[in-house]
Amino acid sequence: MADITNSGTGGPRKSSLTESSAKIAKRKRADLILQGFGIGAILTAFTVLFILVASLVSTGYTAFVQTHVTLQVFVDPAEVAEERLPRGGFQEVLTASLLSNLPDADPESDARAVRNILSNGAQFYLRDRIVANPSLIGQTISITVPVSDPFDQLNKGNVDRATPEAQRRVNDREIGWFDALDTAGMIATPLNWGLITNADSRFPELAGLRGALVGTFWALLTCFLISFPIGIGAAIYLEEFAPKNKLSDFIEVNINNLAAVPSVVFGLLALAVFLNWFGLPRSAPFVGGLTLALMTMPTIIIATRAALKAVPPSIREAALGVGASKQQVVFGHVLPLAMPGILTGTIIGLAQALGETAPLLLIGMNAFITSAASSPFDASTALPTQIFIWADSPERGFVSRTSAAILVLLGFLVLMNGMAIYLRNKFERRW
Amino acid sequence: MTLLAFMILAALAVSGFLLNRSAALAIQAGGTRTHSLAYFHGLYALLSVLVPVFVVICVYLVLKTPVINGMVIGGLPDGVLDDMSAGQVDLVLATIQSITRGQTFGTPPDWQLAAAERLTSLYAGADLLMVVVVAALSAVILFFVRRQVAAEFRARQAAERIVHGLMVACSLVAILTTVGIVFALVYEAYRFFEMVPVMDFLFGTRWEPQIPIRADQVAAVGAFGWLPVILGTVVIGTVAMLIATPIGLLTAIYLNEFAPKSVRAVVKPVLEILSGVPTVVYGFFAILVVAPALRGTGADLGIAVSSNTALAAGGVMGIMLIPFISSFADDALTAVPRSLRDGSLALGATRGETMLKVLFPAAIPGIVGGILLAVSRAIGETMIVVMAAGLIARMTINPLDSVTTVTVQIVTLLIGDTAFDNPKTLAAFALGLMLFILTLGINILALRIVRKYREIYD
Structure with missing residues (x-):
């Protein structure tokens, strides 16, 4: 007992968990400092996000x-x-x-x-x-x-x-x-309805987003029509049918690598192959959509595989048990159950494609075009490339137009992501 | 015309479906059991018509323009194309094409008018031929497929074989894309290296791609040494990583160990917003807000800051990469087995000590993998630097200066009209090849590190 009561006065002592000492206080302080740094880091990120949105809104709202x-x-x-x-x-x-x-x-x-x-x-x-x-x-x-x-x-x-x-x-x-x-x-x-209904113009007060919106619509439509069926087909094959062999592994590695290839490289591919070798028209939303489809496909494949994996094996076994063929099982039972997850992934992939700019610049979708495209093969701009063009224009009026165009783009992104979240919450099934 | 072809194809395919199904139903009505359901007989007919003819149409669409252009150029009278470079031949072709659209400047020579007429008639003839071929081919396939309907015919297996083939084809698209990228980059880069020696490109310290377009133009000779360009990329990437890494890691540490559930539920999605913002928006943010602010601060401190300083582009890129690094680090920290954490806490370590001395070191491989992936992103990032970084390549590591990057040079070299026969255009593909190799190498390395680390705990 004496040892314990005296321990405060003499000799080196070991710290105690129940008694507070200067050393424990120091350790607790270190803990708090680490926490403070963490909160500081988060606040920094939030502040920047706030400044980003605030600067866009404050310069952009006048263009509406x-x-x-x-x-x-x-x-x-x-x-x-x-x-x-x-x-x-x-x-x-x-x-x-x-x-x-x-x-x-x-x-x-x-x-x-x-x-x-x-x-x-x-x-x-x-x-x-x-x-x-x-x-x-x-x-x-x-x-x-x-x-x-x-x-x-x-x-x-x-x-x-x-x-x-x-x-x-x-x-x-x-x-x-x-x-x-x-x-x-x-x-x-x-x-300012002209912002939506007018096409591009050299005069900021007349310039609008119609051409860009139409171009983006065609490009995304092309992108969807190509990447959705091919992505699902590839995912179903890899997840449900592919034998475990070198070729399947190679395809997998390829898909994962494609997801990480810089977007500008896809632009180079489109320029060399689609425009130069195949002779497809320059600045056309169709070519843009084709390029975006190649970039979106890995996203869709990965999302589809995850959705297929989430369907419990009991569904497959029950269907096989009553005599369905392997394909009847997949197309009749597994795929419909996985559809909400697939659609969510597809919408997120398309939202990414909506914001892609670099590949579209390389295929010439940054041309100055004063009328909206009437088909996917006409020259056109897209929403992000229009932002790029306006951001480069010297007139004061284009600064607020650029911010307004960005707000429109962000609005579409929020809408698409909101739709994806809604789909997920509404149809997602827990087994 | 193409639309007509597709419509004919669709109509014949659907009628094939109906025809074969009703044939199978007729057999069943006669009292014989068919091997496959009538629906599969129909499906087999539908796919047999649709798939090959669709491929034919696509091949036609791809080959139409180059073949016809080649025929028109080949059919020009002798002598007019003598001593012309490839670019001039393209120009002649463009002139002929604009004549067919009724856009003429002055009076074109007779041979051009004749060629324009030939072009128009070739197009019309080709389209007509295609529609006829589509209709005939569909009808022939339909005829043979219809004859296959029999009680014994294994229509389900046949149809499923086609579907299986289609799915395999879909997954081969991923390989085709990679092959396309590699082939396009290597081929165009090879043509570039025929004009500019590889050594000059790899070890040259001057990047001045403004070569004369016409022979008599006064311009710099052009130098294609990529070192200043990659140096600029490194400078901007370093700035970005210096901002993204500490903020991202601290965020992950806080979220993983300290944050209450409710805070985590708010912070994570908000950080995801940062990564969902398109890069063109970040680029505009950099030139609208960040660069002027930096220049103003520099002026107050008496430091000369370039108007497109590497700090602005790099800083904004760093912001973009924060969620990338934080989510990777968060995953890596969560993947550390619980026993390590509990053991450390049971020995009396504080939560901070547990994090810094136990969890963090254990998660290092995963975190390094994430940081490497972020580096690869920073190198390949295009729009922020195109808008906020400079165009002139300099051998400098001063982040206050204006530097350029690989992606900026690719975009500026290829923006506007491009001819594929001069080193200026092809240089972009050489840069693209280097970019592809670099990012691919980093990605493979990062994935290998992450995978190896996972195996330790599995």
Whole structure:
């Protein structure tokens, strides 16, 4: 007993589990420090994710609205004549209408500057309306057209009016004109449907994602139609029928390696084989889909094999027991039960394919194309390559367009992954 | 026309199914038992028609354009193609093709007009021929298959043999893809090495692929030494791994040992989001936020930071790789047998000590495997570096400088129109080959380490 009670005072002592000592405190502190580092690491990752999303939303949300100006336009028969349609002085007509609202602008010397308030594509809005209904010539009509990018940025508050005039893209007079239009109630910022319905354009206020969305649709459709049947066929063979031999092993190793090959290498394959040797068209979503299919296939094969493996052997044995052939067992019983898992894996694979950019760049899906593809063999862009093109464009308006396009892309990804999770939760069976 | 062919094929295949099934049903109605169900007789007919004719159509579609182009070029009058390079011949072909679409610039020479006419008629003739062949072949197969229907005919086995063959073909696609990749890379790289000596490529320290396109153009001679390019890749990859490894490992350690279940349930999926974000988004993030921030910080500290510094691209790439490393490390830590952990805790070690001195060392092989796979990803990652890294290859290891990477060079060399007869284009394939070999080697090494480690505890 004496030993124990005295142990605090003399000689080297061994630490005790019940008594706290400086050494135990130190060890506990070390534990806490390790935990702190761990939490710090997680918080770092979360912070970056937050900054990523916040920066995209804060720059991108302005592109979901677009500044428009509503003009009362007198369609002057002197400028626009029915027999010359679809040609005509639509721009002059619009400029005249603007000038009539801006008394301090000189109709001669300021005409050009005033015209630049409107988007370069505004005249086509008017043209399309007149061509559709030539009886409007000679009448005064009300038309809403987008304003050009500098004024759009001004309206959205991206232009600091306090900066010196020389460093702004709009000078004081132009700001005055714009404010005059604004106080006249002619300026509005409605939802920007053009972002979805317009094709690409050199002018940010007109550029939209239609071409990219259509291109992505064709590419993903091609990708699905090719990779889904082939992936399932390969998975069923490897999981249910393949003999254990060198060839099967080799195929397995191949599939695992393909899943890890850099995407740009698939682009090289597509360029050399599909475009150069087979002579398939450049920039076509079909070729893009073909390339993406090769990249998605390993994902689908791996997911399908896991889903097939999860079906209990009792199902197979019961079916075999009542006289079904091996293939009848697989196609009639195992495959339907594995379908939810297969579909989940396929959707996740397609979501990955949706975000792939590098292989599409190499086959030329980054061309500047101002109309949507009408077939998978027409030249087109895709959503990620469109983001790449816009990110490279110098105009201020394209920064917010890029962010908005990214938000659209992320929206699709969330949708697809959500669908996969829903499918899994709804149909997944525990045996 | 192709659509028509597919429709004819589908119609004949379905009618084959109905025909054979009803024939089998008729035998059964006559009181004879057939060996196979009537459905299998139908299925056999369907597959017998569908598979071979579908292959024929696909082969036709692949061969159509090159064969017809070759015929048109071969049929041009003598003399017009003399002294022309392959690129010029392609140009002539493109001109002829645009004439067939009605796009002419000025008045094309007569031989081009004649060739355009020939091209149009060849296409029309080929399409017509294909439709006829498809219809005839389907009908012939249908005829023979219909005659096979008999009570004794083993239709189920026959149909299942075809399905089995189809499945084998599907799994061979994986091998074909690998063969395609290797063959395309090796073939084009071989052509590159015919123009540029292998030694110059492997050991050269200058990468200036801007070679003259026309003979009389003033431009650099062009140098294809890949060392500065791979050095840039290493610099950016190192930055990425320096960020991803500690954060990823600490995250895994915390999640595996300390985190309550509820925290784990939230943190894991959120980290997965980081790996699900497309790389083009990370690239834009790097140029929109990270690079300006780094440059601003550098300016405040009085350090010159290049506008596309390796830090921005590497840092963002590191963020992307965090979930990759953390999930691999988490799996490796979980795979350590419970007895090791319990033994350590029973001896009085704290949880932190158990983690650092027992679990972590035991999991090292799996963790190293995961890190190696992340390295291979970093080397092959394209979009982040294409958008945020530089284009000029420099022999520097300063991460504040602008460096370029293998993938950046591949994309920039091949973006836009490409001709397959100059070293500039082919250099991309040589780089691609090196990239493929490098990533494949690292992957195989990583998988081997992981597998070996698993065997220890199994």
